[in-house]
Structure formats: C-alpha cells, structure tokens
Amino acid sequence: MATFNNTDLAAFKDVWVFCEQRQGKLMPTDFELISEGRKLADELGVELCGLLLGDNVEGLAKELGGYGADKVIVCDHPLLKDYTTDAYAKVICDVIEELKPEAFLIGATNIGRDLGPRCAARLHTGLCADCTHLDVDMPIYKDFLKESSTLAAEKIEGLNSAMVLGEKHDVSRDLKMTRPAFGGHLMATIICPRFRPTMATVRPGVMKKNAFDQAKADACQIVKPAFELSESDMQTEVVEIVKAAKKLVDLIGADFIVSVGRGISKDVEGGIKLAEELAAELGGVVGGSRATIDSGWLSADHQVGQTGKTVHPKVYVALGISGAIQHKAGMQDSECIIAVNKNETAPIFEIADYGICGDLFKVTPMLTEAIRAAKAAK
Numbered sequence: 001m002a003t004f005n006n007t008d009l010a011a012f013k014d015v016w017v018f019c020e021q022r023q024g025k026l027m028p029t030d031f032e033l034i035s036e037g038r039k040l041a042d043e044l045g046v047e048l049c050g051l052l053l054g055d056n057v058e059g060l061a062k063e064l065g066g067y068g069a070d071k072v073i074v075c076d077h078p079l080l081k082d083y084t085t086d087a088y089a090k091v092i093c094d095v096i097e098e099l100k101p102e103a104f105l106i107g108a109t110n111i112g113r114d115l116g117p118r119c120a121a122r123l124h125t126g127l128c129a130d131c132t133h134l135d136v137d138m139p140i141y142k143d144f145l146k147e148s149s150t151l152a153a154e155k156i157e158g159l160n161s162a163m164v165l166g167e168k169h170d171v172s173r174d175l176k177m178t179r180p181a182f183g184g185h186l187m188a189t190i191i192c193p194r195f196r197p198t199m200a201t202v203r204p205g206v207m208k209k210n211a212f213d214q215a216k217a218d219a220c221q222i223v224k225p226a227f228e229l230s231e232s233d234m235q236t237e238v239v240e241i242v243k244a245a246k247k248l249v250d251l252i253g254a255d256f257i258v259s260v261g262r263g264i265s266k267d268v269e270g271g272i273k274l275a276e277e278l279a280a281e282l283g284g285v286v287g288g289s290r291a292t293i294d295s296g297w298l299s300a301d302h303q304v305g306q307t308g309k310t311v312h313p314k315v316y317v318a319l320g321i322s323g324a325i326q327h328k329a330g331m332q333d334s335e336c337i338i339a340v341n342k343n344e345t346a347p348i349f350e351i352a353d354y355g356i357c358g359d360l361f362k363v364t365p366m367l368t369e370a371i372r373a374a375k376a377a378k
Contacts, residue, residue: 004097006125012196015041016101018092019050019064019072020111022083023241026060028209028252029107031067033202035210036134037105038068043136044173046102049073049223051095053088055081058222065220066212073099073223079231082238083111089118090233095225096123101197103175105134108201116201126192127199128177132206132306132329135176141189144178148329149187164193175200180306180326187306187329205252206310208333248301249285251309256284256317259304259331262291263320263341263360272297274364275319281371282315289321305330317367319360323348340364 005011017037019030034050041048050064050072061072075091092115096104104119106112108130120127133148135141138160145156161168174191175198181188192198251257258279264271275286288298290305304311306326316334321327323339323346331337332351339352340360349355356363 004123006123006195006197009196012100012102014046014049014099014101015044015103016049016051016073016096016105016197017069018104018106018112018115019052019060020107020109021052021054021057021060022111024054024057024060026063027107027109029109029112029202029204030064031209032204032207033105033107034064034067034069036202036207038210040103040134040136040175041070043140044102047071049101051075051092051104053077053080053091055079058224061222062217062220063212066214066217067210068216069220071221071223073225075225075227077227077229079229079234082241083115084234084236084238085114085118086234086236087229088115089122091227091229092119093122094227096197098225104197104199106199106201108203112201116199120199123195123197123199125195125197125199126190127201128179128190128192129201131177131179131200131202132187132310133178134200134202134207135178136173138172141176148325162191162193169193174198203310205312208312249287251285251287251302251304251311254285254311255314256282257287257304257311257313257315257331257334258282258284258317258319259287259289259321260292260298260319260360261289261321261327262295263322264292264297265295267361268295268297271320271360274361274368278317278364278368278371281368281375282317284313284315287311289324289327318348318352319364321348322346323350340367 015037017033020027037048047070050069053075055078058074064072106116142156176189177200178189258275260275279286287304288302292298293303306329310330312333315336316331318339337352338354339348340356340363344357
C-alpha cells in the first residue's frame with residue numbers, strides 16, 4: 001500500500017457513509033445518512049458509497065442503493081460479525097487509506113460515537129461530532145444561514161473564504177458541518193480545510209430519508225475490497241450480547257408528540273399528566289423542552305431540540321413552550337404545529353400552524369375532551 005498522505009486533497013474523491021448493522025439488520029440512521037450523503041455527493045459531483053462491515057452482510061447492500069448509494073463497499077469477515085472498536089477501526093482505516101474518500105459520515109449512535117474518534121485519530125484528520133446540518137454548496141449554505149441564524153445579510157454574503165495558517169482559503173468545496181455549541185446556546189459551523197477525509201458524526205433523526213427507489217437499488221454496485229484482519233488485531237472479544245429491557249420514549253418514530261415546557265412549573269405533575277392524557281387520545285408520546293429535562297421533570301429521552309431529538313411528526317403540540325431557537329430547530333419541520341402559551345409574543349407562535357394564547361392548564365383539558373368527543377362521534 002502506498003504511503004497515506006492525507007494533505008494531498010486532490011487525491012481524495014467521493015462521499016462515504018458508514019452503514020451500521022446490528023445482528024444482520026441495518027439501522028434507520030443508515031438510510032438517513034445515505035439520503036443526506038446523496039445530496040452532498042451531488043453538490044461535489046462525485047459518487048456516494050456506503051461502507052458496510054459484518055459477517056455475511058452482502059445481502060443488505062442493495063437496499064442502501066435504493067436510498068441513493070451508487071456503490072456499497074462490503075467488508076465481510078467472521079471477526080466483524082459483532083462490533084468491536086479494534087476490528088472495525090482497523091478495517092475502515094485500511095480501506096480509507098486505499099480508496100481515499102473525500103468525506104466520511106457516521107451516525108452518532110453509541111457505536112458511531114465510539115468508532116468515529118478512533119478512526120479520525122488514526123487517520124490524523126478532523127471530526128465534527130453531533131452534526132445537525134451539512135452543506136457543501138455555498139449558495140445553499142448561505143440560504144440556511146439566512147433562515148436559521150442572526151447573522152447580518154452582508155456578513156453571510158462575505159463567507160466565501162477562511163483564514164487558514166495565515167492564508168485565505170477558498171471554502172467552496174469544504175464540507176460545512178453545523179453543530180450545537182456551548183450547551184446548545186449557539187450553533188457553530190466547522191470545516192476541515194487541511195486534511196482528508198473530512199469526518200462527521202450525525203445525530204439520528206436529523207436528516208430526512210429519501211423515498212426508496214427499487215431501480216436505484218438494482219443499479220447499485222457492490223465492491224468487495226481486499227483487507228486483512230486477524231484475532232491478533234483485536235484487544236477484546238465479544239463473549240455474549242445481552243439486551244436490557246428499558247422502556248424509552250420513541251420520539252423520532254412518533255406521529256403525534258405533545259411536549260411541555262417551563263409553562264408547567266406551577267404544577268409540574270399536573271402539567272405532565274395533562275400532556276400524557278392528550279398524547280394518549282392522539283395515540284402519541286410526551287416530549288419536553290430542555291428546561292423540563294434540566295429541571296428533572298422529565299428524563300432525557302423526552303427531550304426535543306438541538307441538544308435532544310430532532311422530530312418530524314404529523315402533529316406537534318407545544319404546551320407552555322416559549323420557542324427558543326434550539327427547540328424550534330428540533331421540531332419546526334413537523335407537518336402541523338399547535339402551540340399553547342400565555343405569552344402572545346412567544347417565538348413558538350412564529351412557526352405554529354395553530355396558536356392558542358391561553359393557560360395550558362385550562363386549554364389542554366378542552367383539547368383532550370374535543371378529541372375524545374370527535375373519536376366517539378365516528
């Protein structure tokens with residue numbers, strides 16, 4: 001293998017996505033990242049490749065093509081059946097050094113958060129963790145800034161270069177990776193101008209999944225590169241996998257979400273109970289703003305927002321949520337948003353399809369009863 005020079009930017013091409021599988025099943029994050037990677041590859045004018053590791057997993061590859069992958073690189077080996085940091089990092093880094101992708105995306109799952117930093121350190125490149133937005137094309141990135149930031153228009157228009165080691169660097173081909181910073185109080189966009197591949201972990205549920213296309217699945221190429229892996233490369237052995245049964249709220253998969261905010265502070269238990277009753281009538285789940293999680297009123301798996309889950313339900317009901325930019329960024333793409341707040345100038349009303357200015361403790365029972373009556377009348 002030739003010496004790996006990660007500063008020879010011209011030698012790197014294509015966008016790769018690590019496609020996580022567990023016990024022979026692809027994860028939902030794979031399809032989200034393949035869909036987002038398709039957009040980035042089109043902006044760069046390169047191919048999109050999925051990277052799939054496991055034992056006897058070639059049969060999973062074509063499905064990734066249906067969401068946008070031009071190729072799927074399959075690394076099959078008995079020692080890759082179950083995830084271990086050593087084995088996966090070695091194989092991935094060896095393949096990257098051989099084929100040289102320009103960008104490499106990994107889902108910010110438990111596995112991805114472990115794997116990404118190890119690979120980045122071994123490849124001596126940068127990794128931006130927990131990304132919530134990705135762009136390459138400057139006009140598209142500038143439109144994103146105009147919609148979601150407080151930067152002045154003239155400042156945004158001037159963002160065509162960055163100072164790198166004292167010299168002006170053209171950022172037109174760099175991956176712009178946006179993530180929450182300082183506890184979610186602001187958003188930062190990060191680039192990796194000097195090294196390749198550019199690496200990013202992306203939060204599950206943030207990127208929208210493309211519709212499956214069977215023709216694209218059929219056209220997807222499968223590539224099986226040569227690689228070496230032995231037990232001597234591994235410092236750990238998976239003896240047994242035990243799944244713990246723990247009931248968590250599935251915000252990402254919910255069609256109806258009723259979220260509570262600081263507005264329930266005068267009667268926290270009562271406010272949560274009202275939200276649970278409304279969610280039960282809708283067939284949905286209860287979510288919460290960051291304030292409710294930080295205050296210990298709800299567990300972390302209920303959190304909606306930039307520092308929690310990004311959701312796209314059919315109906316999102318916000319009870320007593322003011323609508324901080326971090327919260328809105330996590331739910332503003334909901335099909336229908338209903339907001340209840342006593343403050344008529346609350347920012348949540350700016351994105352709500354229906355707004356009710358009133359006391360949530362009075363309004364919520366009325367909503368619940370109206371839905372119950374409507375269901376009974378059918």
